Amino acid sequence: MSAHFTLPRPERRARGAAILPLINVVFLLLMFIVLAGVIRSPDPFTLTPPEAAEGEQPDAADPDATLYVSRSGEIRFRDATGEAAAVVEIARLAAAGELATLTLRADAGVPAARIVKLVEALRFTGVAQVQLQAERKP
Amino acid sequence: MTRLRMTAPGRTRRAPDLTPVMDVVFILVVFFLVVSTFSETLVKPMQVTLPASGAPAQSPAGVAELKLTAQGMSLNRQPLESAGLSASLAGLGGRPLVIVAGDGAPYQLLVDALDAAQAAGLADVRVQTEREVSQ
Numbered sequence: 001m002s003a004h005f006t007l008p009r010p011e012r013r014a015r016g017a018a019i020l021p022l023i024n025v026v027f028l029l030l031m032f033i034v035l036a037g038v039i040r041s042p043d044p045f046t047l048t049p050p051e052a053a054e055g056e057q058p059d060a061a062d063p064d065a066t067l068y069v070s071r072s073g074e075i076r077f078r079d080a081t082g083e084a085a086a087v088v089e090i091a092r093l094a095a096a097g098e099l100a101t102l103t104l105r106a107d108a109g110v111p112a113a114r115i116v117k118l119v120e121a122l123r124f125t126g127v128a129q130v131q132l133q134a135e136r137k138p
Numbered sequence: 139m140t141r142l143r144m145t146a147p148g149r150t151r152r153a154p155d156l157t158p159v160m161d162v163v164f165i166l167v168v169f170f171l172v173v174s175t176f177s178e179t180l181v182k183p184m185q186v187t188l189p190a191s192g193a194p195a196q197s198p199a200g201v202a203e204l205k206l207t208a209q210g211m212s213l214n215r216q217p218l219e220s221a222g223l224s225a226s227l228a229g230l231g232g233r234p235l236v237i238v239a240g241d242g243a244p245y246q247l248l249v250d251a252l253d254a255a256q257a258a259g260l261a262d263v264r265v266q267t268e269r270e271v272s273q
Contacts, residue, residue, distance in 0.1 A: 019156055023163065030167050037174025050249040054256040055180030103181060112206055112239035112248035113267045119186045120267075131181040134249050 043105070045070045050108035052134035058103070065099055066133070067122075069106035073114065083118065091125035105133040182252055185264050201234045204251055205268075208242025211251065220250065227258035234262035241268065 041063040068076040077086035093099035205212045237251050255263045
């Protein structure tokens with residue numbers, strides 16, 4: 001009869017997977033996203049602004065000084081909906097001296113004549129400057 | 139005097155559990171991915187000519203007129219390809235430009251025209267809608 005040898009099993013130590021490299025990568029990802037991305041307040045409706053190659057960097061995109069125009073022609077300024085209400089609200093703020101520059105963020109598919117007429121109407125509200133918002137062409 | 143010496147309990151070095159950190163960091167990554175936008179916004183100042191009441195619709199001499207329609211654009215009534223817009227505007231030599239937004243022209247075309255005018259270095263660019271010509 002042969003002797004039965006059993007080798008002792010090597011002692012297995014429960015070790016967690018090395019997650020330190022993973023944490024490094026995820027932290028780098030986090031830093032990249034924080035630095036590269038800009039946090040903006042969401043638009044009141046989905047709109048695709050036009051693309052432009054030239055333009056100035058906005059100081060700060062203030063959503064309270066932005067007039068939104070959707071593709072279907074919906075107009076929103078702060079809580080005011082519709083062109084008449086928005087123009088009245090803008091005129092009130094401009095008269096109070098709280099609104100010097102108005103940013104127009106409109107969909108690229110809105111008829112240009114509508115935008116021009118809107119800006120014409122805004123001129124009567126007393127806003128000193130109207131600027132169009134676009135996205136930089138890739 | 140004898141001095142009692144106590145030995146420190148055998149301390150085993152164990153790495154701290156990093157799983158909660160990972161959870162938090164992953165949630166942060168997802169949050170920033172969802173919230174942030176990566177496109178760069180630009181602003182362009184816009185000057186609009188107000189309709190003068192009763193004034194004739196024709197533009198004064200020396201002012202170039204770029205008309206935008208759904209079909210395309212025309213500079214001083216000459217049809218123009220959008221590719222040649224910048225070159226044509228640069229050829230104006232700094233004359234004032236009026237961009238007329240006709241029926242059906244999309245807003246993107248207006249921004250393109252403003253872009254080209256800015257690239258051509260035109261200082262006096264105005265925008266207006268088509269005026270009804272009443273004879």
